[in-house]
Amino acid sequence: MDTEKKNKEVEEWWHKNPFSFGVGAPKHDQVGTIPFEYINITHFETIERRFRKHSNGAAQDRDSPVLSTLIDYEWPRGKKALEIAIGSGFAVVEMVKQGVAITGIDLTDFAVDWTKKNLSLRGMHAEVLKMDAQAMTFPDNTFDFVYAWGTYMHMPHTEEAIAETYRVLKPGGRVMTYMYNRDSWSFWFNTILVKGILFGGLIKYRGDIVKLTSRYADGSTKGGNPLTKFYLKKHTKKMFKDAGFVDVTSVPFRVPNEADNWPLRRLPIFKYILPPFLKRHLGYFSYGQIVTGEKRS
Secondary structure: OOHHHHHHHHHHHHHHOOOOOOOOOOOOOOOOOOOHHHOOHHHHHHHHHHHHHHHEOOOEOOOOOOOOOOOOOOOOOOOEEEEEOOOOOHHHHHHHHOOOEEEEEEOOHHHHHHHHHHHHHOOOOOEEEEOOOOOOOOOOOOEEEEEEEOOHHHOOOHHHHHHHHHHHEEEEEEEEEEEEEOOOHHHHHHHHHHHHHHOOHHHHOOOOHHHHHHHHOOOHHHOOOOOOOOEOHHHHHHHHHHHOEEEEEEEEOOOHHHHHOOOOOOOOOHHHHOOHHHHHHOOOOOOEEEEEEEEOO
16 A cells, blocks of 8 residues: 555545534535535534434443543643644534643644534633644643544554654553444444445455445545545554553443434344343444543653
8 A cells, every 4th residue: 555645535525525523524625515605503513413323332421521420520621732633623623621731733724624613602712733643843742631532543554643642642641532433343244244345345356354444434425535544452452562562451432322223223133132141242232442541751
């Protein structure tokens, strides 16, 4: 794989297809969409509300701060934090609300402008920069906390990005990230069995699992995205340990309403016949894993 070419493809695709939980994202370069300068606060509130609807019970409880089940805001409050891949900026906004000195970076110009707009509409400020997480320009030991939601698995140089995360963290600093989970029932049932075998994807892509997951993960209704990798939990932990992190954990991201996705929605008998160990270890039909680690003091 030509990684530099792939990196450019990833940047261009996410610039044109920003992650917005189904909320129409305005574009600088498309005719017929909402002009960027006319976005109002309702646009961003709708994105956050849809994230909450999807993840309540997993990322936060109802009416609690966004991501507060995963992030204990008492710890980074007053400290320097970095978010990698900021999207619409709803996590940056929450960090500001919680008194965290947050810096947000993204590979795309659109996400940078989008997040700045989100902040400005609320009268907030945070440092927001266009930057590649695989080659960050921050000095060593800059941040106390790094948060990266659904981003490392879309990078050609995942291991380098994790090593960069370690480098910019201070001793004793922490990382928390969401990555796709190859140990999940969803991966094996929906991706491998249904899309790969029954729909012929493994034949079409000549057994290339990454091409299959890239086609049917983010942007599946648009023909797929350039690069999406699913990781075994043990492989994920190894990458972070190899970078130098200690106390590395990986747990399934159990989203309650994902148990209602197909085939459980159409065939509810699955709720009763799934063995308990699958429910416990594979997070029902969850695609995700939450990974945490600490830089040695």
